[in-house]
Amino acid sequence: MSTITANVEQANAYRSLKDKVILITGASTGIGRAIAIETARQGANVVVNYIGKADAAQEVVREIENDHGTALAIEADVSKSDQVQHMISQAVSHLGRVDVLVNNAGIEKESPFLDKPESEFDAVIGVNLKGPFLCTQAAARDMAKRKKGTIINISSVHEDLPFPGYSAYCAAKGGLRMLCRDLALELAPHGINIVNVAPGAIDTPINKRTLSNPEKKLALKREIPLGRVGEPQEVAKLVCYLASDDAAYITGTTVVIDGGLMHQTGSL
Numbered sequence: 663m664s665t666i667t668a669n670v671e672q673a674n675a676y677r678s679l680k681d682k683v684i685l686i687t688g689a690s691t692g693i694g695r696a697i698a699i700e701t702a703r704q705g706a707n708v709v710v711n712y713i714g715k716a717d718a719a720q721e722v723v724r725e726i727e728n729d730h731g732t733a734l735a736i737e738a739d740v741s742k743s744d745q746v747q748h749m750i751s752q753a754v755s756h757l758g759r760v761d762v763l764v765n766n767a768g769i770e771k772e773s774p775f776l777d778k779p780e781s782e783f784d785a786v787i788g789v790n791l792k793g794p795f796l797c798t799q800a801a802a803r804d805m806a807k808r809k810k811g812t813i814i815n816i817s818s819v820h821e822d823l824p825f826p827g828y829s830a831y832c833a834a835k836g837g838l839r840m841l842c843r844d845l846a847l848e849l850a851p852h853g854i855n856i857v858n859v860a861p862g863a864i865d866t867p868i869n870k871r872t873l874s875n876p877e878k879k880l881a882l883k884r885e886i887p888l889g890r891v892g893e894p895q896e897v898a899k900l901v902c903y904l905a906s907d908d909a910a911y912i913t914g915t916t917v918v919i920d921g922g923l924m925h926q927t928g929s930l
């Protein structure tokens with residue numbers, strides 16, 4: 663064996679997601695984008711789900727391919743069951759199966775509870791809670807046939823922490839907390855583990871309004887014991903571990919990644 667071949671094999675040995683097929687919802691921006699790029703770097707074949715503009719998703723695919731990875735962009739609204747079914751069957755027909763599903767797509771809308779429109783509540787619950795329900799059911803039906811699979815939900819510290827103005831968001835993430843715990847029991851006999859990742863404040867488009875305002879950004883940083891906002895790549899690296907076989911014994915729980923925010927008194 664040549665030295666180069668040996669080095670490549672050695673490098674591949676550390677690619678903990680080699681040959682796994684990972685589908686990430688809402689993967690054209692923010693945390694989902696970082697997860698797509700990082701999991702591909704770790705050897706996974708990646709499905710980049712997106713809604714709306716295809717350019718950003720295609721750019722993620724190109725970035726992965728330029729780094730010698732395999733990726734495929736599939737459009738689907740995660741809150742629509744027919745589109746979700748179609749997405750999973752497309753992923754299976756192109757890449758053979760889905761080993762890991764990352765329910766990352768999410769929206770955040772602020773309004774005082776007494777004025778919150780029904781349509782806003784429906785939209786947030788539709789994407790943030792019904793979306794993971796539909797995607798998990800469709801993916802788990804395929805995983806159950808092979809008695810192996812992993813579901814990762816990108817939840818939030820707000821699965822536990824109240825956030826005035828964001829009652830629909832908190833209800834959705836709180837619901838995701840119990841969906842994870844319930845499905846851990848229901849899906850365990852099928853060889854499927856499920857875990858929530860609860861980020862605190864991460865520098866992504868969802869926080870644009872706060873992070874582009876210097877005063878609001880400073881106030882936010884003061885709430886975080888580690889004194890800074892997190893990076894999407896930090897969440898992505900945690901997801902890589904949870905998606906790997908090394909983490910197959912973790913199920914029905916939430917891993918928090920928040921710089922200590924949840925422990926701060928008087929926080930958000």
Ligand code: NAD
Pocket residue numbers: 687688689690691692693694711712713738739740741766767768769789816817818819860861862863864865866867868869
């Ligand atoms: P983001 O706005 O960049 O990402 C959300 C993605 O979801 C976007 O790409 C969007 O197009 C996609 N999306 C929205 N509706 C969709 C639908 N119906 N179908 C498919 N995709 C859809 O923001 P982000 O911060 O990267 O958010 C990712 C996840 O992380 C969300 O679930 C969010 O609640 C969660 N989260 C973010 C933070 C943070 O501080 N950024 C903190 C805690 C949790």
